Amino acid sequence: EPEVTQTPSHQVTQMGQEVILRCVPISNHLYFYWYRQILGQKVEFLVSFYNNEISEKSEIFDDQFSVERPDGSNFTLKIRSTKLEDSAMYFCASSSSTDTQYFGPGTRLTVL
């Protein structure tokens, strides 16, 4: 069964450093998303991406965040200057035009 994959599974970084979280969505999907989940809290929407552009973003997704689909298979989330409060589990998801969103296993980001 096709699945969304994410790398790395755990990223530890120093405050102020840049991080790039990587995702490989399901191959025939057209819609891509990033969500985050702070430990013990609910899953929160960050951004959705379709047709090579952002279709919607939340208040959390400020100028420190960016997304990119650098080739036909990868989808990345970049945080330019990490803060302590960016520590969370980051989930990538993808969907086709008629189906629901399938989530990857997540990247745990720890900012020290």
Add this chain to the structure above:
Amino acid sequence: QQQVKQSPQSLIVQKGGISIINCAYENTAFDYFPWYQQFPGKGPALLIAIRPDVSEKKEGRFTISFNKSAKQFSLHIMDSQPGDSATYFCAASIGGATNKLIFGTGTLLAVQP
């Protein structure tokens, strides 16, 4: 108005019992209501979903009941098993499955053998 309220926060059920998790929303523009199951260290996985033109949807032991007038929907897990022990999130979106999901706060279910 974009919130989805979920209860209870945690639930303990005996094996074979019925687990019931409830969600409520305010925004009548929501038109897609999925339930996700999440095991520790894993991403949320779609369990079952419903649209507001249907009052109930059943898949195996999992049933969604939807009350449009009350703006509530619930997940029923029949014959609960220890393997069902996980966190369950309700969610809602406007414009269907491809739009952003607004998640509830989650319910930690423990099914005791």
